[in-house]
Amino acid sequence: MNAYLAVAAVLFVCGVMCMATKRNGIGVLMGVELVLNGANINFVAFSKYGLLGLDGQIFSLFVIVLAAAEAAVALAIALNFYNNHLTIDVDQASELKN
């Protein structure tokens, strides 16, 4: 089980690093996907080798669907942002300030 958890942890850290360092909006969303999949691996590993049972598998199935839904909305918003600002750089999203 530890090997699976290690892979999941590596995915999680990669995802968080990606979210923190990428300046491209799509890149940040890719980081989010990595984090979600890291959590999925955790769930499936705990389900197979731990005490979580079927709950873990169901959890990861739901997360796969939700990740797709969330990505669809996020990409639509990113596209809308591009239409209005002609860039997808999150640092350019700084017009709303005090």
Added chain:
Amino acid sequence: MSVNEIIEHALKGEILPRSVQIFGPEIALCLTILALLFVRMFEIHRRLPTNLVALLGALIAFLGVFSQFMYVKGGSEIPAMMALFQAWGLTPEGVGEVGPYFTGLLVHDQFSVFFRLGLCLFLVLMIALTVLSGIPDSEDGQDFYTLLIGSSVGMMLACGANHLLTLFLAVEMMSVPSYAMVAFQKGRRQASEAALKYVIYGAGAAGVMLYGLSLVAGVLGTASMPELAAQVSTAFAGGSFVLTNPVAVTLALGILMVLAGLAFKLSLVPFHFWCPDAFEGAAAEVGGFLSVASKAGAFALLVRFCIALTGNPDPSLAGLNLSLGIGLGVAAAVTATFGNLAAYSQKNMKRLLAYSTIAHAGYMLMAVSALVIIRGANPSGVPGLTSAGLDAEARRCLEALLYYLAVYLFMNLGAFAIVALIRNQIFSEEIEDYRGLAGEAPVLCVCMLICLFSLVGLPPLGGFWAKLEIFASLFQAGRVHWFMWVVLGIAAVNTVFSLFYYMRVLKSMFLTERPVGARSALVPFRSAPGLYVVMVSVPVLLLGVLAGPLSQTANNVARILLR
């Protein structure tokens, strides 16, 4: 249990009829969404406005939850409610019985019914506001109401979450439609920027929260919330909660990540960045929805999660409860202080209300931290308080939170509604442009005065009792751990701070002259917008004068939840 057995069990047993009965209002809302889409598909929307369909659906759902509320509160023998009870098919085995439904994924109790009632009422008022203010227009109506109602269903799920899966699903269901709602005015640069920030922070927070949930569920070996507390004891097997124990570290990390996800929804410092931007970029109506309904849903989740974790009598785990309570207390104090300080320099009214929302999330979190501290206390370690006394104090903390949320619903909705209605007249949301409005639209300005004074917490308005109850529960929690007295002091100083920036808005409205050439905002009392704001503000006054019935109900809700 195999899948076939589960299906057999669910369909043939008593689970399904009971679950569907309790879930009736949510099903009504889902059907409303379908009806909205069909109305558009068959081009009926020119004759039958979509906002009326949405309003009707929300009203039906509200009646459903209201009948459940009365049934749970007063039993099946209320003559005036008989017709409603029968229409929704309420039975003693169904709604009358408190407990889990849908095979333990959701739970039905007074707490969830109370929150669902508030959310449905808010949904009705919200749709009525959008009808008056004209956002969205008739072409986009069905999209907007689909998102609004879908998000509300997510919040109603959040109130009854009894399983970590439902917790995550509810968070996602309430946030994904709200991202789209912030971006709803597609052509506006500000709206698209606000939505991008919101969606990126939100998706990141949801990812981190899910990873935390996987750690909590994996370490404890269960995802069912009522079992969490017992599993915490088993996982430590008599060892105490110290950070040299790897299980404790993993669990603490998991809990921290879950709380970070919830803190994002509650816009607590340091997860608040999205809040002012999203509120400024989005329409004021959407801002009102985010600031009231999604906060209420997230608080319901937070309370359920904290109660699930701290319902543990094992004294060796007191460290977990204490650190959780103090952590929440620190977050609450920092959030309230930050929100109030940052609101000072704001020129845009929506941005000011966003920071005020952050500050109020801080006050409400104080009640939760007091609850956790009191629940984790060892009765013998607190002078002057017996075990029963501690239970009564825990109930009062929860009562304070519920009362605050109920008052907050009206006062914050009122403030946002007035901002939206003034925007429709003068096309501006800058505080500068509100100068001298009292002469032209007295009803809007007087109602704004009521809402803002209530947000400060001045007597005799509802906000005063709400704050007083929270301060009282903090004081009692201070007897368990002195740190809560520090939090109480910070909260009191904050209340004084907050008076000044709310007063600035009122000063601009009432005490300055309307500049020559400014757009006029004539909203007479006898008009639909005038009556609407009066309707929303009167409960704020009423809850101040007659605090008894609501606090009694809230106390009863808390008693059943903490049993």
